[in-house]
Amino acid sequence: MLVELSGISKRYKMGDVWVDALKDVSLSLAKGEFLAVKGPSGSGKSTLLNILSALDQCDSGTVHVGGINIGRLGEHQRSKFRNRHIGIVFQSFNLIPVLSALENVMYPLTLRGVKEAKPRALQALRDVGLDQQANQRPTQLSGGQMQRVAIARAIVTQPDIVLADEPTANLDSKTSEHIMTLIQKLNKEQGVTFVISTHDDYVTGLASRVITILDGELVKDSQTNISPLDRHNRVDITELEVKV
Numbered sequence: 001m002l003v004e005l006s007g008i009s010k011r012y013k014m015g016d017v018w019v020d021a022l023k024d025v026s027l028s029l030a031k032g033e034f035l036a037v038k039g040p041s042g043s044g045k046s047t048l049l050n051i052l053s054a055l056d057q058c059d060s061g062t063v064h065v066g067g068i069n070i071g072r073l074g075e076h077q078r079s080k081f082r083n084r085h086i087g088i089v090f091q092s093f094n095l096i097p098v099l100s101a102l103e104n105v106m107y108p109l110t111l112r113g114v115k116e117a118k119p120r121a122l123q124a125l126r127d128v129g130l131d132q133q134a135n136q137r138p139t140q141l142s143g144g145q146m147q148r149v150a151i152a153r154a155i156v157t158q159p160d161i162v163l164a165d166e167p168t169a170n171l172d173s174k175t176s177e178h179i180m181t182l183i184q185k186l187n188k189e190q191g192v193t194f195v196i197s198t199h200d201d202y203v204t205g206l207a208s209r210v211i212t213i214l215d216g217e218l219v220k221d222s223q224t225n226i227s228p229l230d231r232h233n234r235v236d237i238t239e240l241e242v243k244v
């Protein structure tokens with residue numbers, strides 16, 4: 001398995017109150033999946049993505065990505081892990097305004113000291129249909145074009161997994177459809193593994209698998225079509241039968 005989350009819990013303190021952002025979440029993800037994470041606002045979607053990308057650490061449980069136990073990594077190793085294994089697409093694009101589209105896409109490769117950064121970045125821009133805009137700055141691009149550049153930047157390092165936290169939240173519905181069709185194409189044709197958090201039924205409709213998080217708990221997984229809570233109950237019943 002590419003990703004193995006086992007018994008993940010995370011709490012945050014809000015004033016005097018503790019909030020359970022994730023409660024005992026376990027999840028396996030294979031290479032090439034297109035997973036949508038759905039759930040109402042505040043249910044724990046961003047927390048899950050932040051733990052997968054090692055931006056945040058869980059309080060209990062283990063996270064393995066590509067065989068690496070990321071909970072064991074120190075601060076420096078975690079940022080190295082992100083650069084090597086994870087691509088991130090943000091709601092608000094997060095492009096560097098003083099750099100051109102091409103330079104933005106080259107940036108993670110430059111950080112890694114890759115020599116052929118420019119041809120690889122140009123290819124990634126071609127993959128998202130934006131090679132004609134390579135020399136333009138983010139301010140000269142539309143929202144949809146900026147998100148395409150951000151996707152090119154996320155895939156250019158050929159990461160194990162691309163995480164996108166509500167990538168279409170700041171886009172109109174037509175542009176959102178274009179972005180999601182692009183993501184689906186990259187998943188199908190290049191085998192890029194995506195995990196996308198969303199409120200949008202259009203996004204969940206395109207995904208190969210949908211999990212639902214409610215109050216920090218994984219309550220539904222379309223791959224098994226059984227809620228993990230039901231699964232627990234079934235095991236209990238079988239154990240009871242064996243004992244009887």
Ligand SMILES: Nc1ncnc2c1ncn2[C@@H]1O[C@H](COP(=O)(O)OP(=O)(O)OP(=O)(O)O)[C@@H](O)[C@H]1O
Pocket residue numbers: 012013014019020021039040041042043044045046047048
């Ligand atoms: N850094 C933090 N400090 C305190 N509480 C936090 C922090 N991050 C998240 N939370 C709390 O954890 C819970 C889960 O938040 P999270 O952002 O993961 O939800 P979400 O499903 O991504 O929501 P949205 O769809 O609105 O982005 C919420 O109650 C939130 O207030």
